[in-house]
Amino acid sequence: MAMTATANHRNAVEPDVAYLVVTAPDDFVHDRFARALIAAGGQLQRYGVGLKMPCRGVDWKSILRTAGESLSITERHDIRVATVQSGKGPAALAAAIFGARRLDERLNQLASEWLDDVLKRRALAIHFQPLIQQPPGRIYGYEYFMRGVDDAGAMISPAKMFEAAGIWGCLQSSTKCAVWRPSSGRSSWD
Numbered sequence: 001m002a003m004t005a006t007a008n009h010r011n012a013v014e015p016d017v018a019y020l021v022v023t024a025p026d027d028f029v030h031d032r033f034a035r036a037l038i039a040a041g042g043q044l045q046r047y048g049v050g051l052k053m054p055c056r057g058v059d060w061k062s063i064l065r066t067a068g069e070s071l072s073i074t075e076r077h078d079i080r081v082a083t084v085q086s087g088k089g090p091a092a093l094a095a096a097i098f099g100a101r102r103l104d105e106r107l108n109q110l111a112s113e114w115l116d117d118v119l120k121r122r123a124l125a126i127h128f129q130p131l132i133q134q135p136p137g138r139i140y141g142y143e144y145f146m147r148g149v150d151d152a153g154a155m156i157s158p159a160k161m162f163e164a165a166g167i168w169g170c171l172q173s174s175t176k177c178a179v180w181r182p183s184s185g186r187s188s189w190d
Contacts, residue, residue, distance in 0.1 A: 023050035036067035112164035
């Protein structure tokens, strides 16, 4: 289960981003975002109808987060951001532009990157809880559940884990659960 979620999540992370390509629906939003990126530390170049921001040697994720905070919800929805990986050539640029995502989606994704760290560290606590038959009060099975563990050792709420997994698109693979019940006529658990 967790291995699939980790693999899905890893595919969503850009390991070696050379630059971002940013487009906006009009000059006003384009200029507002350009000023916000520069104020946050980004170095911009005009690129066709958009902007190109080199990412080597800079914390482009922090720059994008900071710049995004200064925009309205509508502006974050309308701006498109594409990441272009190093050494991939002109075809990578074209593919990145066609795969550009809304800024608000990208910011949500960046806000939940901690999930990747939890899965990579396999920082998951597994618990078994007995299912008790009423009456007579006998255990007839066990419920299994899992919690993420943060860097400080505190449990991460299931709601926060599900929200982050949904943003990353790995919700189905990371939320499978299991309930064990005794098989009829056997003393072992299935």
